[in-house]
Amino acid sequence: MYSLSELKKQNQEISDLIEVLRVLFNDKKLVNNPFVCDLVSRFNEKVWMHLVFEDNTIYSELAKHHNPDISEIAKSFHDSAKEIKKEFSCYVKHWCKASGADHHQQAFCGDSSAILDKITQRIEFETDKIFPLVEKHVEN
Numbered sequence: 676m677y678s679l680s681e682l683k684k685q686n687q688e689i690s691d692l693i694e695v696l697r698v699l700f701n702d703k704k705l706v707n708n709p710f711v712c713d714l715v716s717r718f719n720e721k722v723w724m725h726l727v728f729e730d731n732t733i734y735s736e737l738a739k740h741h742n743p744d745i746s747e748i749a750k751s752f753h754d755s756a757k758e759i760k761k762e763f764s765c766y767v768k769h770w771c772k773a774s775g776a777d778h779h780q781q782a783f784c785g786d787s788s789a790i791l792d793k794i795t796q797r798i799e800f801e802t803d804k805i806f807p808l809v810e811k812h813v814e815n
Contacts (some may be wrong), residue, residue: 679733679809685725686798692718693791700787719767722794726756734805736813745808752805759793766790 696718705711730753737749766786 679806682725682729682732683802683806685721685728686801689718689721689725689794690798692721693795696787697791700784706783715767719763722763723760726760729801730756733809733813737805737808740812742812745812748804748808752800755797759797762793763790 692714696714699705699708699711699714734749734753738746738753740746740749
């Protein structure tokens with residue numbers, strides 16, 4: 676089972692990768708670069724693993740909490756993971772196949788920015804709302 680500190684560490688690693696990817700995605704020459712594709716695959720694995728482990732660890736305890744407000748926040752957080760997993764999976768399947776054409780570059784940058792923004796928002800919500808609930812109501 677992952678501890679809260681391990682989940683926080685994963686969030687930091689994901690945030691660090693987001694910063695690097697944002698820079699790389701804005702360079703037209705790198706859209707089809709195999710090393711960028713490898714980095715996105717690594718990013719995908721980290722995000723996917725984090726989403727799976729957060730559901731199977733301490734967040735499941737929050738979902739069972741006797742306070743309905745707390746359990747509802749946990750349920751909503753869990754439900755948002757399903758949406759992100761689906762969107763992110765589709766994004767990863769398609770992004771390396773984009774051609775170097777300008778219109779594809781613009782669409783790629785827009786899609787990339789949108790998915791990175793969603794993941795960043797989720798990390799911020801987790802840091803600001805979920806982690807404090809876990810610290811207060813789950814960990815001893």
